[in-house]
Each structure stands twice: as structure tokens, then as C-alpha cells.
Amino acid sequence: MTDHIVASVDELEEGGRIITQLNGREICVFNIDGEYYAYNNWCAHQAGPVCEGNITGTTEASFDPESLEVSLEYCHEGEILNCPWHGWEYEVKSGKCLSRQKVQLPSYPVRIEEEEIIVTL
Amino acid sequence: MSQQAQRKESIQDTTIVDTDVHLSVPAKEVAKYTDEPYRSHMANTGYAPLPSSGWDRNLAGKIEHYTVQSPEDVQQRLCEEFQIDYPILNATSKLPRLPQSDLAVNLMSAYNDLLIDQYLDEYNHFYGLASLATQKPDKAAEELDRLGDEDQIVGAYIATTGPNPPLGDPEYDILYQAAQDNDIHIAYHGSGGAFMFEFPRQNQSFEKFIEVHTMAHTWSQMMTLSSLLVHGVPEKFPDLNFTFLEAGIGWIPMMMFRLNKEYSIRRSEAPLLKKSPEEYIREFYFASQPIGEANDPTHMKQLIDMVGVDALTFASDYPHWDFDHPDALEQYLSTFDEEGRQKVMYKNASDAFALEL
Numbered sequence: 346m347t348d349h350i351v352a353s354v355d356e357l358e359e360g361g362r363i364i365t366q367l368n369g370r371e372i373c374v375f376n377i378d379g380e381y382y383a384y385n386n387w388c389a390h391q392a393g394p395v396c397e398g399n400i401t402g403t404t405e406a407s408f409d410p411e412s413l414e415v416s417l418e419y420c421h422e423g424e425i426l427n428c429p430w431h432g433w434e435y436e437v438k439s440g441k442c443l444s445r446q447k448v449q450l451p452s453y454p455v456r457i458e459e460e461e462i463i464v465t466l
Numbered sequence: 467m468s469q470q471a472q473r474k475e476s477i478q479d480t481t482i483v484d485t486d487v488h489l490s491v492p493a494k495e496v497a498k499y500t501d502e503p504y505r506s507h508m509a510n511t512g513y514a515p516l517p518s519s520g521w522d523r524n525l526a527g528k529i530e531h532y533t534v535q536s537p538e539d540v541q542q543r544l545c546e547e548f549q550i551d552y553p554i555l556n557a558t559s560k561l562p563r564l565p566q567s568d569l570a571v572n573l574m575s576a577y578n579d580l581l582i583d584q585y586l587d588e589y590n591h592f593y594g595l596a597s598l599a600t601q602k603p604d605k606a607a608e609e610l611d612r613l614g615d616e617d618q619i620v621g622a623y624i625a626t627t628g629p630n631p632p633l634g635d636p637e638y639d640i641l642y643q644a645a646q647d648n649d650i651h652i653a654y655h656g657s658g659g660a661f662m663f664e665f666p667r668q669n670q671s672f673e674k675f676i677e678v679h680t681m682a683h684t685w686s687q688m689m690t691l692s693s694l695l696v697h698g699v700p701e702k703f704p705d706l707n708f709t710f711l712e713a714g715i716g717w718i719p720m721m722m723f724r725l726n727k728e729y730s731i732r733r734s735e736a737p738l739l740k741k742s743p744e745e746y747i748r749e750f751y752f753a754s755q756p757i758g759e760a761n762d763p764t765h766m767k768q769l770i771d772m773v774g775v776d777a778l779t780f781a782s783d784y785p786h787w788d789f790d791h792p793d794a795l796e797q798y799l800s801t802f803d804e805e806g807r808q809k810v811m812y813k814n815a816s817d818a819f820a821l822e823l
Binding site: 370371386387391392393394398399401427429430431432434 | 468469470525526527528529530787788789790791793794
């Protein structure tokens, strides 16, 4: 396990991301609401550059058996990472895939020390 | 080179023919290759000059919108990024849906001239499929005769969502005869764009594109394949190869076995056939994309085994939003020997379109 300084905190604003090469892998660090997350830039589907995709919300639905009505909700705005190749959706804060229960982006510990963003690989 | 281009060696070392690569030709660009009054129509209309499905294919910003609008795009984004050695390009899928058959006929030669002039003449390892307007089969036959000497035109692209009557009808025999005479083999391609209009009325009540896109290509290809066999097209034109693009492969065993059963009962309705439908289907070629995504990967391997490594070709469908990377197919080929793998990645496509690799 090795620590890698990726950037200083003022180089990664909220909602932003930095993609960098670490040990031959492309690692992306996201800043979402002041929290930092690091993933491989490698989609579980066909290995597309998932971390380069748009961050959006998603649509969820609920069914009320009393009224037989379906309610749609556009939610989690700013929390869903979409692979630019085929649109596979991941929660950017957990790396969990929304359409496949057992699929998750490989993640790495991120910490801040003396205003520097450090990823452990 | 991006991380995505640094693939495992088996992909990098394998020759790959990609049987389904779509160009995105702006209307104003194809207008340059048309005659008046079609030139003004294509260049100036405020409406989309070609039929459009109206679906939001980019999922409201969730998916990137890729287009291929230059030969350099094909070379860099597909050939170099995906390690494709020989892309087979097609320029438009919309001609058979045009109500204006005179416009469709004029655009047919315009798209084909553009394909040759702007793409095939630029790279020797590019091949192309001639777009055909099916509304006037005699005009399509004339177009195939015109293109017969173009070495890099290896096939004819026929959109299967839209032609009426279905494509086995004898009115198309003149088209198939010209294709066979010119050694231009046939590639059929369904589409989600026309599906809402061309098929039974229930289609028109689908509310989501996911429903349309799940059904459209497969249904179009099943109709085409049934029509070809019942009318005996493979018997009439024995030197013609037939490739089916963009319907995946899950439907193929079902069609083999169901047609076998029907044919046993109703042989007199398909009297030109000399052997079982399955035997004809095993002489056709089928492109892999969109590769199925079974929960159990062994089921995909069984399916590929049923379709057979002699029939399967690789297709990416790049740059469309449901394209497949070569890895998506390659991961299922590990149970086949090296010869089988090579057949699927390039030899079958080479045979289907008589390529000179």
C-alpha cells in the first residue's frame, strides 16, 4: 500500500474530478459535497471510461397498491455517475451500480493531509 | 493512448473485421452529391429531410452522443481505440422509409458516392456497404451494376424495418440478381427508428424507447428471414451471402427450430426449398452486436455454440449508444479453439463479403 498525492484541495472544487495515472491505472478522484471518492476509470460493463461520464440524477418509481398509481421521482441529482459509453449508472458516493446488485466500482481510500489529497493504492 | 485502448494482448494481436460501423452524414453534406431539386431540399429544408424516430437516444444527457463524421474519426476513435483492422462502413439506414421514392433513389447514389469519395478513397483498409432504396428494386439493381467495379464496396446495406412487401418477395429478385452478378453480398439491418410506424399497431403504444429498442431489430430481422426462406431466395441466388446485423444472436436458434417445425407441416407453401430451414440459416452470417448479457455467462457460451462459430461475425455498431467493444464478444470465445476464434473475429466476415485481407 502506497500513498499518492493527487492534488491539493484547492485544485479540486466541489462537484469536480481529477483523473490521474497511478501504478499504471487510471484513478479518478471526485469531490462531492466536500467528500472525496477514488475509483478506477474502468466500467464493470465493457470497461469504458466510466469516470469521464456525466454526473446527473436518476429516476425512481413507487407503486401505491391502494390507488394503483405509480409515482415518478427524479432524485439523487449530482450523485449518479453515468458511464459515457453505455450509460451504466453508479452512485458516485459508493460506487454501487444501480442496475446490477453485485456490481461495484473498485474504490480506494482517500484522505486529506495538510491540504493535500492522498490516495492509497 | 487511453487506458481503454490498452487492452489485453489477445485483442491487440487478433485481426478484427467490424461488420457494422455507422457514419453520421449531415444532410448538407449529402446534398452536394444529389441533383436538383433534391439538392435544395436536402440543403435548405427546415425539417429533418430524412425520417426520424423522435426518441431521446442520449437519455437526457446521461449518455454521450458520439458521431463519426470524417474518415479520421473512424481511424482514430474506432480503428486505433478499439483495435479494429477493417471497418465495414454504412452511410444511411433511412432510405427505405422515405415516402418520396424519387428522392430515395436520388439519395441512394448520393450516399454511395459520398461513402466512396470521402471515406473509402481515404483509407485502403476501409470497406463499405452500398445503401439501397428498396422502393424501386430496378433502380437498386442499376445502382449495384454501377458500383460493381468498386473494389471497396463489398456489400449492400438493406434496412429491414420498413420495406413493404417483406424482402423475400419476388419483386426484389431483380435486386438480388444484380447483387449476385456483381459479387456484392447482402447485409440486412433493422432499426428502432421506423419500428413504431412499420409494424403492427400495438407498437405505436409503446411509451418507452427501451421497449421499442428491445423488439425492433430482432422483429424486423425475423420477418426478413422468414420471407427469404419461404420465397426460396437462397435457392434462387445460391452465390449470394446474407448477413444479419444488429439483432444479436438469441433469436437465431428459435428461428431455426420453429421454421423446421413449420416447414415439416407446410412444405407445400415453401416449395423452392430443397433442405430444412435450419440448413439454410446455417449458411447465413450473423453479427454479434448487441451481444446478450445473460446473468449466467455459460448460457451465452451455449448460445454461441448453437449459432456456431462458422456463422458469427463481430460488429461494434460504433458510434451508436449500444455499441459493443470487441472484448464483449471475445470473453465468450475462450471455450473455442484458435481457429474458431479467428473465424468469428475476421474470417467469417471475410468470407461473407469476399474481402481481400
